Amino acid sequence: MVPHLARVLLLALLVAPLPAAAQQLQTGFADFGQDQDTPIEIEADALEVQDKQSTAVFTGNVTVRQGNAALQTSRLTVVYSQSALPSPDAATSAASTGKAPSTPGQQRISRLEASGEVLLESDGQTATGNDGVIDFDSNTLSLNGNVTLTQGQNVVTGDTLTVDLNTGIARVQSTGRVRVLLTPGGN
Structure with a gap:
């Protein structure tokens, strides 16, 4: 009987802070890259565009803001x-007109892959990981x-953090x- 009660209490403790943290991620991190009207600003020491792989690699002190x-x-x-490769006709046309070639079709960001001590900050909440x-x-x-997730003086740590940005459910x-x-009186 006691082990069952202990599991229920532990589950209650773990679940209680996560909906609030997930809700904050929903309002802060969930909008990252989704709002087509707010520009995404990326700064780095270097940039390498790999057209054939449809990637751009930013290195050295990378900061992304939206x-x-x-x-x-x-x-x-x-x-x-x-x-991101323009068609050969577009390149020829650009050379003759002096205008930069346009990118064929609508191009959009599919994924952001960060490595090397990642720090996410939004709405008074921070999340860090390797x-x-x-x-x-997939909106995740x-x-x-x-992984460390903090809001005010409250802290959650583990090996992985996964957030479904559609539902706001976070799993550590x-x-x-x-x-x-959990700090009494903390946010």
């Missing part, structure tokens, strides 16, 4: 849903390795134990 959300990492790969992915096709955010998992620190 609205009040920010991501910092040492390496960011932006994956596009279509190739690497992370924001997948706009994940951080892996030494660990090969050891997930740890939660």
Whole structure:
């Protein structure tokens, strides 16, 4: 009887802070890259565009900002849903007219893949991990390795954080134990 009660209490403790954290992620991190009217600003020490792979790789002190959300990492790969290569006709036309070639079709960001001590910040909440992915096709955010999620003085730690940005449900998992620190009177 006692082990069952202990499991119920532990479950209640773990579930209680996560809906609030997921809700904050929904309003803060969920909008990252989704709002077509708010520009995404990326700064880095270097940029390499790989047209045939439909990627752009930013390296060195990478900072991504959109609205009040920010991501910092040492390496960011932006994956596009279509190739950034212009058609040969567009390049020929551009050479004759002096205008830059347009990209065929609608190009959009499919994924942001961050590696090297990832830091996400939004609406008074931070999340850190060794690497992370924001997948706009599946509308998920994940951080892996030494994950820490903080809001005010409350802290959740584990090995992985996965957030379904459609539902706002966050899941923290660990090969050891997930740890939660709730501070009375904290946010």
